[in-house]
Amino acid sequence: MFIIGISIIIFLISGTYLYLDRRDFIAGIVFAGSCINLALLSTLWIANYLAGGSRTGIISLAVFLLLGIVLTPLVIGFSLIVNTYIMQTREGKSLTAKLSLILGLNFLFMLVAGLAILFLNQFLGRFVGILLTLLGIDVTLTFIFVCYLFYSFLYQVVPIKGNVDYIIVLGAGVRSETVTPLLKGRLDKALEYYRRQNGAVKIVVSGGQGPDEPVSEAFAMAKYLRNQSVPEDKIILEDQSTTTFENMQFSKQKIEADWQGTQPPQIIFATNNYHVLRGVIYARKAGLNANGVGSPTSFYFLPSALIREYIALLVIYKKLTALILLGWIALGILLISKN
Template sequence: MPLVIVSCVFIIIGILVLLKERRSFFGGMIFAFGGLFLTLTLLMMGLFKIGEISTNISTFVIIIVYALFPLIFLGICAFFIFNTHTMQTREGRSVTAKLSALLGINLLITVPAFFYLLSVGAGKVPTWLFSILIFALLSDLLFSFLFACYLFYSWMYQMIPIKKKVDYIITLGSGIRSEEVPPLLKSRLDKAIEYYHKNPNAKIVVSGGQGSDEPVSEAFAMKKYLLSQDIPETHILVEDQSTTTFENMVFSKKVIFQDWKSKDSAPIILFSTNNYHVLRGALYARKAHLKAEGIGAPTALYFLPTALIREYIALLTQYKWFTLSMILACLAFVILSLLPI
């Protein structure tokens, strides 16, 4: 019951923060943490409660806990590991392509090692070594669980429908190799076109500069594609100086407010990117003081795990205070648990 109360407290805090600003990383992660932890707690409580009813049901519960759950866990790990093979086959060998395999192997090692260490106890391992190992494994498991929380928050953010009349649709650029847009960037543009047809008076802002290895700016290639899809040139605004997502938001904001004629009201703005990138894009929009909500274009299933892991790492790097606070929380927990009662 205490775990249920703690989970509910996290959920309430998260809701209060998100009601004020739904693009809050802290609020979203707190809400997701509470929601997932409450779900797991209630699931385990329910299974053990059912197990007390009769011997037959108790046996069934034991099978679920000690057989089905491990199989699901192994299946998830296998999926991440196999996904790297698919990524390397379709996208080529790179460090990024190995991220999903690293996660799968990490889970395969960390979870059994953590429970084995707990079963052995501090008595059979030197206290200093036990403390270091528990701290390292606990931190690893916490950040793995927070990855699941991030996935839930990212999904939840995109599930809220956008029904307002839209004035501007920013399309975030991605790498190009020629004047033709690649499939990833095309999907972002197609999503922007989808919302443009719902709001024919809106303008599409193509946002992306020219990298050292790109023949033209991303904005140039994006505008060329939009024109080929019968989008009027007068409804296309070009921002071709940005090199990062944050700059996409800052420079697009400048372009929009230079074009916006009404001084009595603020424009309704969307930004289009791929579904795995929507949440981080929204957080950057908030950082740029741009009131804009994100819409996500579909991404190939094989590409999603690696892309989501990369986004998660980027967020942990961006929100260093959050990462550090989680590490300190694990350290405090280990220290307190080893203190004599």
């Protein structure tokens, strides 16, 4: 009950932070983790209660938990490996296509390493410390990844209420003056809000021209919007940005130059669903008060895209990532020195 009580306190504190600003990424991860922890603890408590304290019930519960611990990484791991094959078939053999393979093998490694520590520790000697360190780092980062997925889902399932004044569409690579399907999804998401307000909103198309692009992303996006009957005076071009942070920074400048109201404008940005949280982080860094909305992504592409985003987030929060790594390494050195 003590652990459940601590989890509830963490749940309430992080939930309060999110209520004040649902773009707070750290609070979101902690909130998601507390939700997962409470769900697991509640399930175990209910299962133990139903077992009635009998020996048979406790053994059945232990077997069920063991099967879950073994089967879950097996199923997820092999599913991700199969997804890699689908991804490479449709997108080619790029590094991004291999990310789901890496995560799939990672789940299998956690299973094998955990079983080795549990049943073979007396034969492994000092290697147990090394294996435990690697497993600790792996499990911690994987759990944070699961929390990230849960928080991303929670963030996007809560609708944005009220009218908006500006919609920023984040650019993506173009190969011609015609937008790609991925970029079209972002623009169509912006058009949903544009039409919902009967055109009483301006759309900022944000994206510069890369060295391998024939036109700027903003130019291609503006052309698409014109073809969808969006008037020229409702389109604002921001064609200098080359990163997501610059998307937010330069779009903010464009909006400030255009806004004529006395109150701060209501702003949202449109991107793909897997990219929303990183967009929110950069919006906060740029001082832009905007929430994000995400367009759907092909299911086979989603695992690799989410993994790529998660790696980028670990880089953004590199100090926290380094702290996790150093903590487990220090523990590993302590264990090795005692063996």
